Amino acid sequence: MAVAAVSLLSAVPASATPRDPSPVAQTQAFADDPSASPANADADDPAIWVHPHHPSRSVVLGTLKEGGLAAFDLDARTLQLVPAGPGGRFNNVDVVGDLAVVSDRGRDLVRVYRIDPRGAAAGADLLRDVTDPAAGRVFPESDVDEQRTAYGLAAGRDPRTGVRWVAVTRRHETRVALLRLVDRPGGTVGTAPLATVDLPSSFRLPDGTTWSPCEEPGEGPQLEGSVLDGRVLYTAQEDVGIWRIPLTATGFGRPELVDRVRSYGVPQRWDPATGECVPDGTDPGFGGRWLEADAEGLAMADGTLFASSQGDSRFVVYGRRTRDLRIVAGRGTDSVEHSDGSAITTAALGHRFPHGLLVVHDGERRPPSGGLPTTGFAFVRLEDAIRG
Numbered sequence: 001m002a003v004a005a006v007s008l009l010s011a012v013p014a015s016a017t018p019r020d021p022s023p024v025a026q027t028q029a030f031a032d033d034p035s036a037s038p039a040n041a042d043a044d045d046p047a048i049w050v051h052p053h054h055p056s057r058s059v060v061l062g063t064l065k066e067g068g069l070a071a072f073d074l075d076a077r078t079l080q081l082v083p084a085g086p087g088g089r090f091n092n093v094d095v096v097g098d099l100a101v102v103s104d105r106g107r108d109l110v111r112v113y114r115i116d117p118r119g120a121a122a123g124a125d126l127l128r129d130v131t132d133p134a135a136g137r138v139f140p141e142s143d144v145d146e147q148r149t150a151y152g153l154a155a156g157r158d159p160r161t162g163v164r165w166v167a168v169t170r171r172h173e174t175r176v177a178l179l180r181l182v183d184r185p186g187g188t189v190g191t192a193p194l195a196t197v198d199l200p201s202s203f204r205l206p207d208g209t210t211w212s213p214c215e216e217p218g219e220g221p222q223l224e225g226s227v228l229d230g231r232v233l234y235t236a237q238e239d240v241g242i243w244r245i246p247l248t249a250t251g252f253g254r255p256e257l258v259d260r261v262r263s264y265g266v267p268q269r270w271d272p273a274t275g276e277c278v279p280d281g282t283d284p285g286f287g288g289r290w291l292e293a294d295a296e297g298l299a300m301a302d303g304t305l306f307a308s309s310q311g312d313s314r315f316v317v318y319g320r321r322t323r324d325l326r327i328v329a330g331r332g333t334d335s336v337e338h339s340d341g342s343a344i345t346t347a348a349l350g351h352r353f354p355h356g357l358l359v360v361h362d363g364e365r366r367p368p369s370g371g372l373p374t375t376g377f378a379f380v381r382l383e384d385a386i387r388g
Contacts, residue, residue: 021384022330025076029374041067043375045341056350094155108149132190156228195251213239214268214277238294260288297341338363356382
């Protein structure tokens with residue numbers, strides 16, 4: 001597989017002396033515990049909806065897995081909590097138009113919520129479930145009980161046809177599905193499959209050997225973090241790197257690996273005693289420079305790709321001058337650790353975010369709440385992160 005030069009991505013220029021930014025706001029902390037409120041809430045992936053008439057009333061959405069879907073104002077105050085329902089487990093979320101689109105990994109569905117601008121001020125009825133009751137599963141060949149189901153998600157519009165489409169990855173597998181959103185009777189929204197593509201699970205290395213990333217037995221090297229940029233899908237294969245996949249009106253073009261994690265090509269084996277992968281040979285030096293596995297959340301700003309290097313709690317800004325950063329404590333807020341998902345808007349959202357907003361998942365909120373580890377979302381001024 002050819003590896004493209006990441007520098008071919010266009011950039012928002014960084015300053016000569018970039019600094020690590022701090023959040024200006026953080027959401028409430030969520031705990032993955034039955035005693036918490038909401039119960040079993042594990043923050044994962046954010047999205048941003050820009051209010052069409054009053055940008056300062058824009059809304060941030062965040063998935064909470066079994067805790068459902070949360071909506072926040074730009075001060076990070078909770079506006080609404082939507083339950084996942086029986087069997088539901090909301091993994092990733094994205095926005096296209098006035099629709100919030102969610103991957104429900106518990107039921108292998110794409111769930112759809114209509115966003116009402118009138119509810120953005122008070123939060124009441126901001127999100128309304130408009131999922132087609134007859135919506136089909138994303139990966140009907142999968143076993144829901146084994147959770148090899150809808151996982152990562154990115155939504156957008158085909159810039160040539162205007163069709164709303166959704167790319168969904170499959171948990172523990174290398175498959176990506178492309179679907180289109182379809183209006184149904186009664187104002188509901190369903191999905192129609194367009195195509196699937198299977199990315200590699202093993203790789204030919206420059207020395208002629210073949211390498212597969214170490215996974216728990218029975219599991220494949222899955223993908224999750226994804227973002228659509230026009231007719232291009234960027235998606236992160238957690239233990240491999242970042243793929244660029246061109247799209248057509250009917251499906252996928254040829255995938256291209258544009259960056260690799262540092263451990264790419266490193267021999268490892270599964271150790272059942274520890275339940276982890278352990279080194280099983282020397283590093284041949286075929287890995288990338290920037291990403292410490294897992295490669296996770298992806299977002300775009302003016303053609304610049306922003307990625308989570310989850311393994312060492314950094315973020316990578318791929319552009320004309322690729323660089324990395326951390327989101328550090330400051331302004332009375334916590335640092336960001338082990339981030340899964342991220343979202344960006346370049347829209348001016350009022351005095352607090354005059355040049356745009358970056359929202360990232362924080363996988364380790366400190367201090368813990370009531371002895372329970374907590375997660376949440378952090379809001380960062382876009383110019384602090386992208387332009388340095």
